Amino acid sequence: MASLEGIQSKTQEIRDLTRMERTGAQSHIRGLGLDDSLEPRKISQGMVGQIEARRAAGIIMKMITQGKIAGRAILIGGQPGTGKTAIALGMAKSLGEDVPFTMLAGSEIFSLEMSKTEALIQAFRKSIGVRIREEAEIIEGEVLEIEIDKSVQSGAKSGKITLKTTDMEAIYDLGQKMIESIQKEKIQAGDIITIDKASGKISKLGRSIARSGDYDTVGSSSRFVQCPEGELHKRKEVVHTVTLHEVDVINSRTQGFMALFAGDIGEIKQEVRDQIDTKVSEWREEGRAEIVPGVLFIDEVHMLDIECFSYLNRALESESAPIVIMATNRGMTKIRGTNYMAPHGIPLDLLDRLLIIQTTPYNEKETQQILQIRCQEEDVEISDKALKLLTKIGMETSLRYSIHLITTANLVAIKRKSPEVDVEDVRRVYGLFIDIKRSSKFLQDYQSEFLFYEADDIDDKDVEMA
Numbered sequence: 001m002a003s004l005e006g007i008q009s010k011t012q013e014i015r016d017l018t019r020m021e022r023t024g025a026q027s028h029i030r031g032l033g034l035d036d037s038l039e040p041r042k043i044s045q046g047m048v049g050q051i052e053a054r055r056a057a058g059i060i061m062k063m064i065t066q067g068k069i070a071g072r073a074i075l076i077g078g079q080p081g082t083g084k085t086a087i088a089l090g091m092a093k094s095l096g097e098d099v100p101f102t103m104l105a106g107s108e109i110f111s112l113e114m115s116k117t118e119a120l121i122q123a124f125r126k127s128i129g130v131r132i133r134e135e136a137e138i139i140e141g142e143v144l145e146i147e148i149d150k151s152v153q154s155g156a157k158s159g160k161i162t163l164k165t166t167d168m169e170a171i172y173d174l175g176q177k178m179i180e181s182i183q184k185e186k187i188q189a190g191d192i193i194t195i196d197k198a199s200g201k202i203s204k205l206g207r208s209i210a211r212s213g214d215y216d217t218v219g220s221s222s223r224f225v226q227c228p229e230g231e232l233h234k235r236k237e238v239v240h241t242v243t244l245h246e247v248d249v250i251n252s253r254t255q256g257f258m259a260l261f262a263g264d265i266g267e268i269k270q271e272v273r274d275q276i277d278t279k280v281s282e283w284r285e286e287g288r289a290e291i292v293p294g295v296l297f298i299d300e301v302h303m304l305d306i307e308c309f310s311y312l313n314r315a316l317e318s319e320s321a322p323i324v325i326m327a328t329n330r331g332m333t334k335i336r337g338t339n340y341m342a343p344h345g346i347p348l349d350l351l352d353r354l355l356i357i358q359t360t361p362y363n364e365k366e367t368q369q370i371l372q373i374r375c376q377e378e379d380v381e382i383s384d385k386a387l388k389l390l391t392k393i394g395m396e397t398s399l400r401y402s403i404h405l406i407t408t409a410n411l412v413a414i415k416r417k418s419p420e421v422d423v424e425d426v427r428r429v430y431g432l433f434i435d436i437k438r439s440s441k442f443l444q445d446y447q448s449e450f451l452f453y454e455a456d457d458i459d460d461k462d463v464e465m466a
């Protein structure tokens with residue numbers, strides 16, 4: 001059954017291995033771009049315009065951090081490509097590392113491996129953190145020397161590390177995993193480090209003050225710390241946050257924590273969850289743990305069906321519910337699993353609980369600014385004229401389409417050995433890759449030549465916001 005000890009090391013190991021930086025379409029978003037009084041700056045942290053929606057998101061952030069938003073949820077509605085996902089990610093980035101953030105597309109809950117509600121329960125529990133305080137045994141000291149040898153036959157590495165405090169000095173053997181960790185963290189003589197004895201995790205606290213004169217080996221971001229005093233072995237209180245879902249999986253007898261590596265979790269028994277909840281409330285009573293409600297972002301929420309909406313309605317009542325942010329680009333459409341139409345395809349009783357934020361289309365200047373930020377993010381040099389043309393294309397087709405043209409135009413520019421994208425490159429990729437309008441026209445012109453053309457079957461009620 002769940003014990004505080006060990007949960008941290010296991011989850012940390014998994015996170016190190018499975019954590020992927022969110023690159024791609026949203027990699028330029030680094031926050032909501034608000035000032036200290038929560039007013040949106042015109043361009044900041046990769047965010048452009050959408051002032052009203054960002055202002056509203058800022059107020060919600062404040063409510064989240066003050067714990068005033070339990071039992072409610074937010075809906076971000078707006079046309080495709082108006083920054084709904086960008087705003088949700090901006091909120092996640094501003095909340096900090098300690099607050100869990102889970103992203104789920106409505107369609108992801110339809111899987112053969114688990115029921116829809118199980119998928120939602122897992123998403124909820126991934127978004128609830130448990131901040132745990134525990135005493136850990138650590139070794140803390142200044143690195144005097146590191147010696148790493150590689151076996152000629154097997155290639156396996158072995159090594160030794162000499163650590164000191166102001167009072168003592170000792171040599172420790174290094175295992176394969178610790179050697180990797182030392183190399184990854186670029187640990188060298190003169191660094192002050194701690195080693196967690198249970199997990200073998202090595203963290204760098206900074207450089208020894210005694211080394212502050214070695215300018216050649218020190219970057220400007222180095223922190224200087226005193227060489228520790230006393231014993232090398234110490235007990236220290238450490239605080240870390242795991243999610244309820246991670247605790248569930250680690251304690252699920254059928255799955256075991258290895259399942260987190262594979263992402264192949266399957267269903268978790270309700271009795272396991274009940275036991276975990278009881279255990280966590282014991283830890284809370286003992287003052288060893290506290291709950292950190294995180295954020296669950298459900299994109300394409302119109303893809304959920306009536307059963308899921310009914311689950312959401314109930315789950316939001318729970319005292320430790322995460323903040324649920326939903327996004328949709330649908331207007332009036334059918335609630336899945338029923339024949340009823342509703343705004344955004346969401347039942348009215350759930351809609352009534354939501355704070356609704358609206359995103360609006362961008363003007364030419366904002367579109368150009370977003371494209372410019374994307375060019376910088378993708379390390380693409382672009383001429384003013386080419387950027388103007390790309391903006392014009394963005395206004396006439398879609399922002400997403402013109403963002404896609406950046407990478408492709410850059411490849412064409414590289415092929416003709418030009419250091420920057422010019423008008424001819426944009427023209428070329430505009431001709432090679434068609435946007436939705438041209439694609440639809442092509443389909444209309446040649447529809448009779450496609451297989452399985454059954455125009456009468458198309459349900460024209462399910463329309464995106466126009």
Ligand SMILES: Nc1ncnc2c1ncn2[C@@H]1O[C@H](COP(=O)(O)OP(=O)(O)OP(=O)(O)O)[C@@H](O)[C@H]1O
Nearest residue numbers: 025026046047048050080081082083084085086329
């Ligand atoms: N205000 C903004 N500032 C900077 N980048 C933005 C902004 N709005 C949108 N983008 C960028 O434009 C692209 C499309 O935006 P995003 O995916 O957030 O739209 P969406 O509203 O979620 O669209 P959909 O309804 O199709 O899911 C992304 O690369 C996003 O980062």
